[in-house]
Amino acid sequence: MRARQGERVQNGRAISVFGLGYVGSVTAACCASLGFRVTGVDVHPGKVAKLASGQAPIAEPGLDTLLKEQHALGRVHASSDSAAAVQATELSIVCVGTPSLPSGALDLSHVEAVTREIAAAIQAKSGNHVLVFRSTMLPGSTRKLCQEFLGDLVNSGRLKVYFFPEFLRQGSALADFLDPSLSALGAASAGEQPDSLLEGLIGPDTAIAAYEEAELLKYACNAFHATKVAFANEIGRIGKSISIDSARVMDLLCSDTRLNVSPYYLRPGTPFGGSCLPKDVSALCVFARTHDTSAPLLDSLMSTNERHLQSLLELVERTGSRRILLLGLAFKAGTDDLRGSAMLELAAALLLKNFQVLIFDPLVSSQQLIGANERFARLRLPNLASMLTQDLVAAIADSEVIVASKKCVAPETLRPLLTNHHHVIDVNGWTELAALTPNYEGLCW
Numbered sequence: 001m002r003a004r005q006g007e008r009v010q011n012g013r014a015i016s017v018f019g020l021g022y023v024g025s026v027t028a029a030c031c032a033s034l035g036f037r038v039t040g041v042d043v044h045p046g047k048v049a050k051l052a053s054g055q056a057p058i059a060e061p062g063l064d065t066l067l068k069e070q071h072a073l074g075r076v077h078a079s080s081d082s083a084a085a086v087q088a089t090e091l092s093i094v095c096v097g098t099p100s101l102p103s104g105a106l107d108l109s110h111v112e113a114v115t116r117e118i119a120a121a122i123q124a125k126s127g128n129h130v131l132v133f134r135s136t137m138l139p140g141s142t143r144k145l146c147q148e149f150l151g152d153l154v155n156s157g158r159l160k161v162y163f164f165p166e167f168l169r170q171g172s173a174l175a176d177f178l179d180p181s182l183s184a185l186g187a188a189s190a191g192e193q194p195d196s197l198l199e200g201l202i203g204p205d206t207a208i209a210a211y212e213e214a215e216l217l218k219y220a221c222n223a224f225h226a227t228k229v230a231f232a233n234e235i236g237r238i239g240k241s242i243s244i245d246s247a248r249v250m251d252l253l254c255s256d257t258r259l260n261v262s263p264y265y266l267r268p269g270t271p272f273g274g275s276c277l278p279k280d281v282s283a284l285c286v287f288a289r290t291h292d293t294s295a296p297l298l299d300s301l302m303s304t305n306e307r308h309l310q311s312l313l314e315l316v317e318r319t320g321s322r323r324i325l326l327l328g329l330a331f332k333a334g335t336d337d338l339r340g341s342a343m344l345e346l347a348a349a350l351l352l353k354n355f356q357v358l359i360f361d362p363l364v365s366s367q368q369l370i371g372a373n374e375r376f377a378r379l380r381l382p383n384l385a386s387m388l389t390q391d392l393v394a395a396i397a398d399s400e401v402i403v404a405s406k407k408c409v410a411p412e413t414l415r416p417l418l419t420n421h422h423h424v425i426d427v428n429g430w431t432e433l434a435a436l437t438p439n440y441e442g443l444c445w
């Protein structure tokens with residue numbers, strides 16, 4: 001939530017918070033401190049009793065003091081009666097648990113139960129209501145809940161539903177709630193204007209996304225955190241195996257905010273390649289093994305990269321067309337280096353499956369290739385010379401699918417050459433291509 005400490009909205013609006021655990025108790029206390037009149041609801045009578053007397057139902061630094069203060073101001077109430085809580089409020093925030101089932105899958109039963117109760121309570125009252133899910137839920141969950149339990153209310157315009165992922169950390173939950181590291185609101189459509197009742201909960205820098213984007217964002221953040229911890233620990237184990245201080249290595253790694261701790265390398269697109277990344281990842285994995293160090297995350301990198309290339313190949317195959325033109329062959333823009341190039345591997349895989357493959361890359365000429373680059377290309381794609389073309393007009397006319405990995409042609413040049421029959425597969429987020437053909441598809445979007 002984006003209203004910061006000190007920017008209290010003092011609006012006196014009544015809201016209900018469902019679930020008084022680690023997220024719900026903090027939500028109740030902080031919303032009260034922002035000026036809302038809060039009714040907390042839980043199925044656990046002990047938690048309701050605690051909040052009703054101005055005490056924190058869970059341990060969190062500063063929470064007891066804040067609740068006591070807000071309770072004394074008359075802004076914090078608690079109830080086991082969900083219908084009464086909905087009746088008395090305009091907006092409900094759902095913070096019930098979404099634990100794991102024994103299989104590891106998500107258990108949505110608490111959210112479903114509370115959604116049913118809230119729906120029945122809104123039906124029974126007059127006036128409109130806003131429902132905000134903060135419980136962590138997998139992509140598709142909010143829309144499914146709307147369809148299964150809230151359809152009539154949403155369709156009649158009496159209810160607006162949002163998914164608002166919570167990013168607080170236990171231990172610093174109050175500060176995180178009031179000044180979150182990230183604020184994104186999921187709405188029925190990404191272009192939707194948020195309901196005015198959300199004022200004070202969201203701020204001007206809250207990104208508005210579709211439900212599914214906001215839901216995936218929450219999981220992407222936690223998976224990213226988990227990946228970072230696991231990565232640091234694997235580097236730590238490798239360092240320990242050779243008696244060096246990995247904490248210092250990781251400090252130095254983090255000091256690079258241009259390539260390492262930055263958005264660089266964090267955009268979905270082409271598989272990684274080039275002369276260094278595949279070689280160095282492989283060497284590090286072998287090094288770890290020879291030092292009896294297990295590094296399953298690092299070990300998985302080459303196979304996830306290969307799987308990504310496979311998904312590109314599947315995308316080409318799904319077009320049902322056989323004549324393919326690759327726009328861009330080198331492993332990235334601005335180079336003729338073919339070592340570890342995903343496009344070179346794609347060309348080799350397509351040839352094996354008897355596709356016709358042409359390649360246009362102004363920086364790559366088979367006569368100019370030299371040294372290790374030339375040896376690599378000869379080994380992986382012996383008939384490269386016969387596939388390379390400089391005649392873009394003829395190559396597009398002779399192709400049905402264009403796989404674009406590099407901006408090596410101006411869109412204005414492509415526009416008159418493309419027909420409605422061409423499929424364009426965008427590997428690297430060259431989204432201007434979408435405007436050039438109805439048959440555009442991105443590798444990851």
Ligand SMILES: NC(=O)c1ccc[n+]([C@@H]2O[C@H](COP(=O)([O-])OP(=O)(O)OC[C@H]3O[C@@H](n4cnc5c(N)ncnc54)[C@H](O)[C@@H]3O)[C@@H](O)[C@H]2O)c1
Nearest residue numbers: 019020021022023042043095096097098110114135136166
């Ligand atoms: N704990 C965190 O740091 C954190 C951070 C971000 C997001 N989340 C997500 O927020 C959600 C809540 O997490 P938590 O740690 O607060 O869970 P929690 O288990 O501490 O609290 C959940 C509360 O919901 C109550 N509840 C269950 N069914 C109910 C119902 N029908 N009506 C009213 N109350 C009901 C439970 O009694 C419990 O008090 C989860 O989806 C979690 O993944 C948690």
